[in-house]
Amino acid sequence: xxxxxxxxxxxxxxxxxxxxxxxxxxxxxxxxxxxxxxxxxxxxxxxxxxxxxxxxxxxxxxxxxxxxxxxxxxxxxxxxxxxxxxxxxxxxxxxxxxxxxxxxxxxxxxxx
Amino acid sequence: xxxxxxxxxxxxxxxxxxxxxxxxxxxxxxxxxxxxxxxxxxxxxxxxxxxxxxxxxxxxxxxxxxxxxxxxxxxxxxxxxxxxxxxxxxxxxxxxxxxxxxxxxxxxxxxxxxxx
Numbered sequence: 001x002x003x004x005x006x007x008x009x010x011x012x013x014x015x016x017x018x019x020x021x022x023x024x025x026x027x028x029x030x031x032x033x034x035x036x037x038x039x040x041x042x043x044x045x046x047x048x049x050x051x052x053x054x055x056x057x058x059x060x061x062x063x064x065x066x067x068x069x070x071x072x073x074x075x076x077x078x079x080x081x082x083x084x085x086x087x088x089x090x091x092x093x094x095x096x097x098x099x100x101x102x103x104x105x106x107x108x109x110x111x112x
Numbered sequence: 113x114x115x116x117x118x119x120x121x122x123x124x125x126x127x128x129x130x131x132x133x134x135x136x137x138x139x140x141x142x143x144x145x146x147x148x149x150x151x152x153x154x155x156x157x158x159x160x161x162x163x164x165x166x167x168x169x170x171x172x173x174x175x176x177x178x179x180x181x182x183x184x185x186x187x188x189x190x191x192x193x194x195x196x197x198x199x200x201x202x203x204x205x206x207x208x209x210x211x212x213x214x215x216x217x218x219x220x221x222x223x224x225x226x227x228x
Binding site: 002004033035042043044045048056058088090092099100101102103104105106108 | 144146153154155156157158161203214215216217218219220221
């Protein structure tokens, strides 16, 4: 248990569906991250939020839309995804003054 | 972030010390060496980090060469639960990179397999 939770843990969706991934951290951190891990590829950073403000968008397609309503919650809204978007989506958090990132267990997404 | 080079895979016998090497020959003076690991289908887990001195915690030891161009992560008594992909990452401390948080740049890591 890292103090970072993600729901759902598994998700199957069609290409026309709209779904949202949720991340919550109970560590008092003020930075949160989304990463994507496709099969047999390294983890890729998608988005970074500092104090609820997005500070990095790593050239992510607009069909992925992040939302950070407060420093404890982070969402990833999904719409009109493609089968190649099937992956493990990982959320992480950190303090701005700490070097360590704490990861959640991930959401395993399958797009049909 | 500087690039790192790690072996693709390694085996180690249970109970033995596992020594995982990492080359980072282009590391800058303000960049730290971090190690994370990822057990199958879980999120990555922080292990240890260091700048130039050797470091030890309850999970592992980190040995950094004097020229800082390479390092070794040591798991002193490997168990089957240590089977995972181990990532060596170099990055500047957040306060040295202009403030604010930065994402981590992961490579392919080393798949460590602990044999019974």
